[in-house]
Amino acid sequence: MVNIGLLGCGTVGSGVVKLLASNRDVISLRTGQGVAIKRILEKDPEKVLSLGLSEDVLCADIKDILDDDHISVVVELIGGIEPARTFILQALRKGKNVVTANKDLIAVHGQELLAAAEENKVDFFFEASVGGGIPLIYPLKHSLGANRIKEVMGIVNGTTNYILTKMSEEGLEFSRALKEAQELGYAEADPTSDVEGYDAARKIAILASIAFNSRVTFENVYVEGITRLSPLDIKYGYELGYVVKLLAIAQEIDGRVQARVHPAFIPMHHPLAAVKGVYNAVFVNGDAVGEVMFFGRGAGQMPTASAVVGDIMEICHNLSHGTTGMLGCTCFEAKEIIPIDKVESKFYIRMLVKDRPGVLAAIAGVFGSHQLSIATVLQKTSGEEFAQLVLVTHRVPESDLRDALMVLGEMSIVAEICNVIRVEGEDSKV
Amino acid sequence: MVNIGLLGCGTVGSGVVKLLASNRDVISLRTGQGVAIKRILEKDPEKVLSLGLSEDVLCADIKDILDDDHISVVVELIGGIEPARTFILQALRKGKNVVTANKDLIAVHGQELLAAAEENKVDFFFEASVGGGIPLIYPLKHSLGANRIKEVMGIVNGTTNYILTKMSEEGLEFSRALKEAQELGYAEADPTSDVEGYDAARKIAILASIAFNSRVTFENVYVEGITRLSPLDIKYGYELGYVVKLLAIAQEIDGRVQARVHPAFIPMHHPLAAVKGVYNAVFVNGDAVGEVMFFGRGAGQMPTASAVVGDIMEICHNLSHGTTGMLGCTCFEAKEIIPIDKVESKFYIRMLVKDRPGVLAAIAGVFGSHQLSIATVLQKTSGEEFAQLVLVTHRVPESDLRDALMVLGEMSIVAEICNVIRVEGEDSKV
Known part of the structure; x- marks a missing residue:
């Protein structure tokens, strides 16, 4: 029997409790053992009691979970940075495996948490942090x-x-x-x-x-x-x-x-x-x-619970074979980050321009002088003073486009640069 | 270093050789060890030599692979039932892990092969057998x-x-x-x-x-x-x-x-x-x-090789932690198979019928007397002797539909029941 300490019994936490109960049979068949929620850290007792769980499961102090040697998996579903970060670090250092859906935390402190898991030879899984129940x-x-x-x-x-x-x-x-x-x-x-x-x-x-x-x-x-x-x-x-x-x-x-x-x-x-x-x-x-x-x-109570319980089951496998901590951090390299200025994209640019002859030529001239090649032009002449002008560029460096937009923004014929939107996915062969 | 014995160097086999070479760096980073093709069983030497491999790699007898204690993974890409089945069984019994893309074999002899893997505490993986490189x-x-x-x-x-x-x-x-x-x-x-x-x-x-x-x-x-x-x-x-x-x-x-x-x-x-x-x-x-x-x-040389090498890498992990054979057969139950007669579907039925009044009523009557409810009718009157009549039913048991079609087929107003096609996916919420 694998015992769980659950931190937080909100939407996803309740989903995990429900899923472990409703699919108890397939979960125990597939993992070869039972999985039980032993303790829940939750301020609002009603959230726990309304799931039909006994009051004994409730606890108000993280120590009740950290100090319980029968709990081998801690599931963190409080969200946010603190106290989630501290609780997870404490659990890992106590030799407990951890599952979380906390993307805010992983995206900032992932390195620290994975290192702590590795040091303590335990699993730290977070499938639910991206794409809800979608395996990613x-x-x-x-x-x-x-x-x-x-x-x-x-x-x-x-x-x-x-x-x-x-x-x-x-x-x-x-x-x-x-x-x-x-x-x-x-x-x-x-x-x-x-x-x-x-x-x-x-x-x-x-x-x-x-x-x-x-x-x-x-x-x-x-x-x-x-x-x-x-x-x-x-x-x-x-x-x-x-x-x-x-x-x-x-x-x-x-x-x-x-x-x-x-x-x-x-x-x-x-x-x-x-x-x-x-x-x-x-x-x-x-x-x-x-x-x-x-x-x-990509979200929702039961899809997210599906990913959390999937991670718990993976830990069950590892526990029964003594192989927790086998798959730790996979950031083996330190690759440089390319800043956005250096990225090449196609751009859609919508402008409000003076509706008179020569305007398109003047604007095209600015693009030309910045080595920006235009793929498509859509001009919406309205007979009014200003017209909507839409340009789509070929692939160009972001910094060059910004320079051109700066020049355009100061031209008297351009009333407003309304929006700039990147164009993606045109190279896909699908 | 994990040594591979490759059975068959056709399209997918060559893809595996190429992928192990071209992505050697990421593969060794991710698995923590090197992966090398030690032997290839292939009748046509040219297939092996054209990949730039040395003649020493070639072998003509499966024994050269089975008896080589340095080979821990056998990759079967011959296809078909025999000799693939025998080779795989021999490899498993020699304590070698096996990867295959052979759906024909798994779909018929999966039980026997998985049992042999379990007995010998080795891995038997076949991700490439379904959907090419798509993780399934x-x-x-x-x-x-x-x-x-x-x-x-x-x-x-x-x-x-x-x-x-x-x-x-x-x-x-x-x-x-x-x-x-x-x-x-x-x-x-x-x-x-x-x-x-x-x-x-x-x-x-x-x-x-x-x-x-x-x-x-x-x-x-x-x-x-x-x-x-x-x-x-x-x-x-x-x-x-x-x-x-x-x-x-x-x-x-x-x-x-x-x-x-x-x-x-x-x-x-x-x-x-x-x-x-x-x-x-x-x-x-x-x-x-x-x-x-x-x-x-779902197919192709490199997508399929992607799945095969993914399985090899999984075995590398397991080898380095002494956990091969951890995930064996998952057919824990023996559920009854429902025969097609008992399946309920919506059906599209296209018939060639006499183009005259009363025909639709007569045909609808046959459906009614078999408790088959019709959802849609599409009648293509042509002014000729016969007209195309398309009916779409609600969900009905297959056996009842077959009975009705038998009756319809014998009616003089029905020249031909041209096609019957099931309608699926209407319950999807996506």
Whole structure:
């Protein structure tokens, strides 16, 4: 019998309790042993009692779990940095294996935690931290291990994907779509972490670290959120054959690593374009396997519990064979991070310009003088003083584009540079 | 250093040799040791020499590999039942770990081979046998282990998917599309195993055995191929909002298991509908995780080599920790197989009927008297003697439908029952 100490009995914690109960039979068949929740650290007793658990399971002090030698696995589902970090470190140092879904923590303190696990020869697993129940970390570390991973690209935040789907399909403004998402419980009261891209940035930092065997932290990820997107951009993008998504992208280029999160136009026929609502999907491009995609619900009580219990079961296997701590940190290298200025992308640029002859030539001239090649022009003449002008560039260095935009912004014929959106996924062969 | 004995140096075998060479650095970083091909059993020396390997590597007798105590992993890529089965059994009994991509063998003799591996405390891995390089078996056994799997459904044969994509997009007849596939090397000279669904049946037998922890063999799978599909069915299906795919489906229903391969109409918005050409995709529906999908190239030299080398690396880990044989056979139960007659499906039925009043009423009457409820009727009156009549039923038991078709087939107003195609995937929430 493997005994669990659970830290936090909120949405995911309750899901773990429920799943261990409802699938007790298959879990014990597959692991060859029983798994039981022995203690739950939770301030609100009602959360524990309402699951039908006895009051004896409840505890108010982390010591009750740390000092219990019968507990071999600690499951941290409190979230946030502290006290989660301290509790996990204490548990690892006590020789307990740890499972967590805490992306905020891993994306910043992953190195410290993995090192502590290694020192104490215990497992520290976090499959649930990215993509909810979608198997991602495990297949990346194991099944795809023979590949030099070139790119990981995906939709890893369900809240923003729901908002963008609403904006795209119903022409809603961002603020209106956000409000609907909040009403349905898909977005939190303070949506900052989701809509500003921070949540996605933490997830891509974790995936990049594993894919490239080199530490990528939250601070290394360039981030832009979706708050500035307008229905007009979505409409023009559609005319150009694109769908907008909040993409998390990590690439290894000549031995260096680049990671970023930003809204991006992708071709309508790209498989990620079909990923709607709260679903997540991640493409992995390996030099041998080519492009593979993992798709599913990236959040939610039971999908996340599925990943947490999957990790617990892996620890059960390792416990019964005396092999915990076998797979520790895989950041064997220290690859340089490429700053966003050095990244080459295709860009969609929407401007409000004076609607008169010669304007397009003048603007094109600025692009030309910065060595920026234009692929497509979409001009929306309205007969008014100003017209919408949309340009799509070929692949150009970000710094060169910024220089050109600086010049354009000061031209009298340019009333406003309304939006700049990267274009991705056109090289995919899928 | 882990030494490999390779059986067969054809397409996939050469891919394995190339991948071990080209990614030597990441493979040794990730496994903590070197991996080398020590011996290759191959009749055609040119295949080995053309890879730049020395003649010393070549061997003509399996004994040279079996009796070499420095070889700890045997990679079987000969294919077919014999001599592959005997070679693998001999290797396992010699205490060697085995990796294979041989679906024909696993789908029939999996039990015997896994038992031999268990007895000898060695690993026997076969990730490459299903879905090429797409991680499937590993995530099913590990990451999704907490789930009671309800269904596995997917496109697991690239050849037929290429043919059906061609037929759908260009209106080609089956025979023409097959010819194109053969010219491009996507279909073999004898395409039987692919187009009759046998290849897909072997793969779903393997996936079902793992998903449901109960042995499902090739013989347990109901199989229909794609040879009878006509462009007319594809056209009418399109009018009804469907796309045709060769689906492999396995379900657990009330503790019993059902597995089948047949052409099926799926809704156009279903994610599997977007899987085109030689790509594969598999949906797994677990009670906690919901629907997750795995997508990628289901065949080809390097994708398949990716899975084979992934398995080799897993064995390297296990060898260095003395834990080979830890994960043996997972068919802990012996669930009953549900015969196809007892399966409930929605059916599309296309008939050629006399084009005169009262005919539809008479046909509908036959369905009614068999308790078969009709969902949709599509009648194509042509002004000629006969008209095309398409009916789509609600979910009905297969045996009842067959009884009704028997009666219809004998009616003078029915010239021909042209095709019967199941409709799947309408319950998906994705």
